[in-house]
Amino acid sequence: MRFTTGGSSTRSWEPAVTADTSDLHYWLHWRVSLCALWVLGCMVVAAYLIWRHEGPGADRRPGAAGGGGKDPRPGVLYDDEAWRPCLRDIHPAWLLAYRLISFFVLLSLLIVIVISDRGKIFYYYTQWTFILVTIYFGLGTALSIYGCSKIADENVGTSRTDIELGSYVVGGTAAKPNVEEEDGTREIAGFWGYLLQIIYQTNAGAVMLTDCVFWFIIFPFLTIKDYNLNFLLIGMHSVNAVFLLGEAAxxxxxxxxxxxxxxxxxxxxxxxxxxxxxxxxxxxxxxxxLDLSANLAPLWYFAVAIMQLPCYVVFRLVIRLKHHLLTRWFPGSVIRG
Incomplete structure (x- = not known):
């Protein structure tokens, strides 16, 4: 039996074909129906959450979170949050540099993977997630460029006003615009900002799921088969998480x-x-x-469905820990997202 995980290697294994999956009888088995139920259940839950909490009318729907105060919708995103670092003392150019470097490294790895695996790149969940992470940093870079140019324009306008009024401004003050405005006066993010947010949170769960499944489920199997890890495999199952955690910080x-x-x-x-x-x-x-012909297929599908929750929660806890530490260490500079 050969088994591969999406990276090229002279020693890899692909599972043998256990059944003719193009045969109609393969899909009429009770195991397939039960696995489909788990998948459909996840999609129904996802659709309900989006309907209940997403969009401008979410706060008026029954049972929706919020309903008053400055920020009635938990999913609201302001324009500057897509490109501004978590501390006011950090210039957005630093976040731009980080996103640009991450995008370049991930894109380079992706190109190598495409050259190495060709069409197989679309066959694995790992590569799907890797592509999505690369897209995130590409879009994030574009929005950071937009943010830096916006700050530059504001600084130029402020400087001209100061010159006209004959006032003196301490150097560097204009580079840190005040973000503690009332929420009602802050600009809501547009389509690209919300798209960045959605991809970011999708990646958070997908990267954790990909790396956990590989290192805790697949990797032990490869070790038993005397499999030699290569650079691409390690990169796909580690670099994505490292860059995403750095971005989250x-x-x-x-x-x-x-x-x-x-x-x-x-x-x-x-x-x-x-x-x-x-x-x-x-x-x-x-x-x-994923093999639906296995007797334990429903149990595997259920386990993977359940695994999505802790994978997402772990990343959310990382974000909460970040805000806790920043609030403690930099109380006067932290920007709460």
């Missing part, structure tokens, strides 16, 4: 709990993609626990 993006819905949709979309591919062509499954 620097940015001021919020992390509302209900956007786990997009992570659930992302995982369900991958599973449905695999089902469509296998229903069309008899192929081996990229991950053994």
């Amino acid at each position: 620097l940015n001021s993006l919020r992390f509302p709990w209900f956007r786990i819905a997009y992570f659930l949709f992302w995982t369900a979309l991958y599973v449905i993609f695999q089902w469509v591919v296998h229903a069309s062509t008899p192929l081996w499954w990229p991950y053994p626990f």
Whole structure:
């Protein structure tokens, strides 16, 4: 049996085809129905969370969080939060530099993976997530450039006003605009800002799920098979998490709990993609626990569905720890997202 995890290697294993997945009888088994129930259940929960909490009318829906105060919607995002660091003393250019370097490194790895694996890159959840992380840093870089240019324009306008009024401004003050304005006067983020937020929180769960499944489930199997890890495998299952955690430490993006819905949709979309591919062509499954012919398939699908919750919660706890430490160490500079 050969088994691969998405990286090229002279010693890899692909699972053998256990059944003809293009045969209609394969999909009429009770195991398939039960696995489909888990996937459908995740999608229904995700759709409900988005309907209840997302969008401008969410605060008027029954049971929605908020309902008063300055910030009635937990999912609201302000324009500057997409490109401003978590501390006022850090210039947005530093976040821009971090995102640009991360994007360059991830894109370089992605190009190498495409050259190495070609069409197989779209066959694994790992690569799907890796592509999404790369897209996030690319979009984040673009929004950081927008933010830095906005600050530069504000500084130029402030300098001209000061010159006209004959006033003196202490150097560097204009580079740190006040963000403690009333929420009613702050500009709400547009489409690209919310897209960045959604991809960010999708990545948070997907990266944790990818790396946990690889290092705690797949890797022990590879060790038994005397498998030699290569640079691409290590990079895909570690660099993405390192860069995303660094991003989480620097940015001021919020992390509302209900956007786990997009992570659930992302995982369900991958599973449905695999089902469509296998229903069309008899192929081996990229991950053994996706094989619907196995007696334990419903248990595996249920386990992966449940694993999504702790994977998302762990990243959310990291964000809470970050805010706790920043509030303690930099009380006068921290920007609460």
